[in-house]
Amino acid sequence: MRALLIILRLGIKEIYSLARDPVLMGLIIYTFSVSVYTVADGVETELRDAAIAIVDEDDSVLSHRLRGAFLPPYFKPPAIIGIADVDKVLDSGSYTFVLDIPANFEMDVQRGRLPAVQLNVDATAMTIAGNGAGYISSIVNQEVARFMSRAEPDAGAAAALQIRVKYNPNLEAVWFNAVMEVVNNIIVMAVILSGAAVIREREHGTIEHLLVMPVTAVEIMISKIWANGLVIVTAALLSLELVVHRGLGVPLTGSIPLFALGASVFLFSVTALGVMLSTFTRSMPQFALLSIPVIVVLHLLSGSQTPLESMPKTLQWIMQLSPATHFVRFSQAVIYRDAPITVIWPELAIMFVIGCLFFMMALSRFRIAMGTR
Structure with a gap:
């Protein structure tokens, strides 16, 4: 009970210390508001208003x-x-796509000569270029088929493909981007706040006060982890409700309490990682420089931006050691697919085990850096 009271206080x-820091607040x-x-x-991953000549x-x-x-949209x-302007408009970036319809195209189609239509793509706009080329190919094929049959392209077809999209029926990018941005911000803020908590104690000189008090390194670390974790979970839940759900109109079909549970388990591991990083530095600028590459790896390779399955096999195995990878899977399953705990409990268990390992490593480093027991 004495240890719990110390950790609570x-x-x-x-x-209180975080609330009095206007920069961190x-x-x-x-x-968790403007950024989300x-x-x-603002970020569009689907084709919209593409410039074509x-x-x-x-x-x-x-x-x-x-x-x-x-046609729009x-x-x-x-x-x-x-034809002489093709290179000029592509070099200037005026158009992402330039479609060249050759001479005698209609006559060759009618005679079955299979003429080729050339599509020039500015691949510097990578996402739009890939999606747009598929759209344009489909449009050209459909129009040629309609012209030849004077009917719908699937008329008389032996079979028809029916597509049913689950969880995001209109393929709205904002539905995915909004929730993943909250998840990514949890990752970033967990490292920053927990590390800043230790650095702030050192810079303000209050770390010496803690060291002479009858408290242990475990109690100090756990207090910083639960306090900063509580702030981040609260901010994330408010962001989901006020910004994502009400502001952007994204439906939250999953269990928010279950998401909060998973976020708490994840924060246990990542805040421990932030504390460990802070023990290698003496100031906030040093901590920022050290944490940037860690945050970038957690952010880009967690599966929130690109599918984990598309990465090299070796990297996939390495990223299984990252709690961010399992948290992204957990979040997508809970928020998008309304998965129950019976389905996602393995991700919770893995995050907890990784968190325990991070906590033990951070505790060892914290004791060495602070010279405490």
């Missing part, structure tokens, strides 16, 4: 059908340019 002291508020909203609403060397009925097939109204 030290944690409350930590929350401003960072927390910005990270602007990234989720068309070189019509055929000037036939079929080529005019193709010119009129590129996927494409801006296509511009008609000459």
Whole structure:
């Protein structure tokens, strides 16, 4: 009971200290409000308002059908340019796609000669380029099929493909980006706040006060972990409700209490990692420089930005040691698919085991750095 009271009081002291730090408080508020909203609403991964130009060397009925097939919201109204202007508009970045319809295209199609339509793509816009090329190919094939059959392209087909999209029926990028941005911000803030808590004690000179008190390193570490974890979980839940659900209109079909449980287990491991990183530094600038590569790896290779399955096999195995990888899986299963605890308990167990390992390593480093027991 004495140890629990010490941990409780030290944690409350930590929350008071954080509340009196306007920079960190401003960072927390910005990270879980403005940052989530602007990234989720501003980053587009699907094709929208793509700039396309068309070189019509055929000037036939079929080529005019193709010119009129590129419609909003996927494409801006296509511009008609000459063949000599293709390189110029691509070099200037004016258009992402330039479609070249060759001469005698309609006649060759009618005679079954399989003419080729050239699509020039500015691949510096990587996401749009990949998605857009698929859209344009589909549009060209459909229009040619309609022209030849004078009917719908699937008329008389032996089989039809019916697509049913679950969890995000309209394929809205904001639904994915919003929740993943909250998850990513939890990762970032967990490392920053826990490490800053130790650095702040050292810079303000209060660490000496703690060392002469009848408290142990375990009690100091646990108090900082639960206090900063509580702040981050509270901020994340408020962000999900106020920014993601109400502000962006993203439906939260999963269990929020279950998500809070998983976030708490995850924060146990990542805040311990932040404390361990802080023991290698003497000031906030040093801690920031040390934590940047760690945060970048946790952020980019956790599976929140790109699928883990597309990474090299060796890297996939290495990232299984990262709690962020399991937290992203947990979050996607709970928030998007409303998975019960009977399905996602392995991710919780793995995060807890990794957290215990991080805690033991951080405790060892903390004792050495602080010269305490």
